[in-house]
Amino acid sequence: MKDGLNWKNGALIFSSSVLGIITKAPAVVLWLTMLALVIYFSKKYLKIGKWSFFLIISVFIILLILFVNLLFPENYLKMLLPNSDSTKFTSVFQSMSKYFSVTLDRWSWSEISYWGNFGWLDTRIPSWIVNIAHYVEIASIAGVIAYFSFPQKIPEFLPKKKFVIFLIGIFIALQFAIRFADWNHFDKTGKIEIGTYGRYFLPVIFAQFFLIAIGIGMLARKYSIWKNILKILALSMIILWIYATLMVIIPRYYL
Amino acid sequence: MKYIKLKYVLILLFSLFFAVIFWNFFNILSFADSGFNFEGKSKQEKIYPNLSIIQKIKTTDNNFSQVNISVSKFSPKLGDKITLEVKDESCEKVLAKSKIGKLTWSSPNYEKFKFSPIFDSRDKTYCLQFTYIPKQNEQNKKIYLSSYISEESSYINTGKSIEEQKNRTLELKPAYENGSAWKNFSKLIDRMSQYKPDYFKRCSLEILFISSFAIIISLFIIMVILI
Numbered sequence: 001m002k003d004g005l006n007w008k009n010g011a012l013i014f015s016s017s018v019l020g021i022i023t024k025a026p027a028v029v030l031w032l033t034m035l036a037l038v039i040y041f042s043k044k045y046l047k048i049g050k051w052s053f054f055l056i057i058s059v060f061i062i063l064l065i066l067f068v069n070l071l072f073p074e075n076y077l078k079m080l081l082p083n084s085d086s087t088k089f090t091s092v093f094q095s096m097s098k099y100f101s102v103t104l105d106r107w108s109w110s111e112i113s114y115w116g117n118f119g120w121l122d123t124r125i126p127s128w129i130v131n132i133a134h135y136v137e138i139a140s141i142a143g144v145i146a147y148f149s150f151p152q153k154i155p156e157f158l159p160k161k162k163f164v165i166f167l168i169g170i171f172i173a174l175q176f177a178i179r180f181a182d183w184n185h186f187d188k189t190g191k192i193e194i195g196t197y198g199r200y201f202l203p204v205i206f207a208q209f210f211l212i213a214i215g216i217g218m219l220a221r222k223y224s225i226w227k228n229i230l231k232i233l234a235l236s237m238i239i240l241w242i243y244a245t246l247m248v249i250i251p252r253y254y255l
Numbered sequence: 256m257k258y259i260k261l262k263y264v265l266i267l268l269f270s271l272f273f274a275v276i277f278w279n280f281f282n283i284l285s286f287a288d289s290g291f292n293f294e295g296k297s298k299q300e301k302i303y304p305n306l307s308i309i310q311k312i313k314t315t316d317n318n319f320s321q322v323n324i325s326v327s328k329f330s331p332k333l334g335d336k337i338t339l340e341v342k343d344e345s346c347e348k349v350l351a352k353s354k355i356g357k358l359t360w361s362s363p364n365y366e367k368f369k370f371s372p373i374f375d376s377r378d379k380t381y382c383l384q385f386t387y388i389p390k391q392n393e394q395n396k397k398i399y400l401s402s403y404i405s406e407e408s409s410y411i412n413t414g415k416s417i418e419e420q421k422n423r424t425l426e427l428k429p430a431y432e433n434g435s436a437w438k439n440f441s442k443l444i445d446r447m448s449q450y451k452p453d454y455f456k457r458c459s460l461e462i463l464f465i466s467s468f469a470i471i472i473s474l475f476i477i478m479v480i481l482i
Contacts, residue, residue: 228261231479235265238475239272242468246280254446255286255430 005041013037021068029177031068033170035061088190095187102186106195114198125244136212136233143215144168157223158214167207167214174204262479269475284439285321285369285430286446288314293426299327299399300425302337302387303414308400309346309384310410314429319376321430322353322368322383329366329398331357334390337398339368339383346382372432383427401426 003009017034020027039057046053089095115125115133147154147164178200186192213230220226302308322339329337336356340349351370373381389396402410408424411417433442444464448456455463 227482231261231265231482234475234478235269238471239269239276242273242471243276246276247283250280250443250447251283254443255283 005037005045027177028068029173031064033173035064036169086188089187092187096183099183099186102192103182103195106192110196110198110201112198114201125240125248129240132236136216139219140212140215143218144211147214147218155217155221155223155226157226158217164211164214167210170207171204171211174201265479266476269472269479273472281436281439283367283369284436284443285367285432286439286442287321287323287428287430288316290315291428293401293403293405293424295404297401297403297426298423300402300410300412300420301397301399301414302385302412303397304387304389304395306412306414307384307386308410308412308414308425309382310408310425310427311344311346311380311382312408312427312429313378313380314376314431315378316431317374317377318372318432318434319381319429320370320372320432322427323430324366324368324385324425324427325401326355326366327399327401329355331355332390333357335396336388337366338386338388339370340386341370341373342382342384344380344382346384350381367430376431381429 013034017027017030020030038060042057043053046056048056087095089098112130115130144164147158148161151161178196182192182196185194212233213226216229216233217226220229300308319341322341326337329335334357336354338352338354341351341353342349350373353368353370355366355368385400387398402420402423402425404422405424406422409419409421410423410425411419433439441461444457444461447464448460451460
């Protein structure tokens with residue numbers, strides 16, 4: 001988004017979307033993200049009328065759906081669409097409301113396991129460590145809200161709005177994709193079998209860390225303070241990684 | 256007034272945390288005997304406060320340094336503890352001691368009692384005595400150990416009777432060190448090498464393991480100093 005659309009960036013976006021969808025169904029979200037970028041750049045570069053633009057984009061979306069649906073043998077798009085033959089519920093509304101009521105108390109569990117509470121190993125990272133991550137997240141959310149609420153006070157070292165919106169878009173898109181895949185399974189079976197483990201959300205960790213850094217930058221105001229806070233957070237994450245690897249995962253599997 | 260630069264504080268803190276974690280990591284390197292397997296239906300053996308459960312085991316290697324045992328319903332408060340005394344075959348002389356309490360308790364189901372290695376332990380029989388000691392005002396609390404059918408084993412739960420529970424074993428495994436920190440590390444790499452492709456075994460895995468930590472440390476230090 002910074003350098004504009006060029007061959008290198010385009011190839012990277014396309015190849016990562018292809019690799020993603022070959023790996024896991026929720027990577028459909030990458031195609032949606034790519035679509036959002038295509039619309040953004042088309043609007044920027046194509047000097048055509050509103051209706052022509054709308055027509056071109058509509059045709060492109062249809063072609064993209066056909067391309068994904070035909071090219072990949074698992075037929076992900078078909079799998080993700082609601083199917084009245086396979087559902088266990090009388091309506092989509094009933095299915096979704098039941099899904100939310102069953103999973104509402106699991107959302108915090110997903111979040112805790114995202115930060116390294118290795119529940120599936122029966123080996124837990126102390127809750128105070130996870131709480132520190134929560135406090136940092138809450139502070140950065142406040143910072144991101146301030147970023148949009150007081151645009152005249154955005155420090156110069158923070159990125160422009162379009163980048164922040166894009167990062168939030170990636171974050172929400174992955175949340176949506178994983179919940180959607182989970183609901184889709186629930187709709188067909190009527191039960192939660194695996195659930196949404198925190199590790200499923202790891203692909204969005206870069207976007208999340210950028211957003212945390214932006215939120216904290218907004219609160220810190222001065223570049224030197226912001227830089228030092230980020231250094232402390234980096235130290236904490238590295239120490240957490242070393243601790244988790246050496247004291248949790250290795251003992252659980254090999255000792 | 257002159258302030259200490261943050262980068263030096265961060266490097267110092269990083270070195271301190273890193274040293275503590277590595278020290279603990281090398282301390283926990285004891286390797287459970289994979290020859291001990293538990294099959295069939297388990298039974299929960301209740302341990303009464305301040306009374307013991309005693310079982311003899313035969314060790315297969317030198318440097319016997321740890322006993323891993325499955326414990327349930329043990330979520331200790333400050334002052335609660337389970338002690339282990341490792342005694343000789345006649346259950347008289349105490350050779351090593353260990354305890355698990357609030358600060359050393361790490362897992363809801365599986366406990367590791369660590370003690371100083373008994374160097375010459377190959378093919379010897381040891382008497383393990385577990386005692387649950389709750390806080391003074393919580394003397395009616397109990398904990399449970401899993402037990403399984405096993406033809407050559409038996410144990411005594413002194414809280415129930417002094418009769419031997421024959422043909423049963425507690426769900427426990429002896430664990431051994433390997434002589435030195437480096438040998439322990441090599442043994443760990445051996446274990447990690449299992450089920451890995453040939454090019455990713457032993458030496459290459461050792462290099463990857465060490466270099467990944469070295470790279471992380473270097474990157475952190477570079478980041479702190481240069482940025």
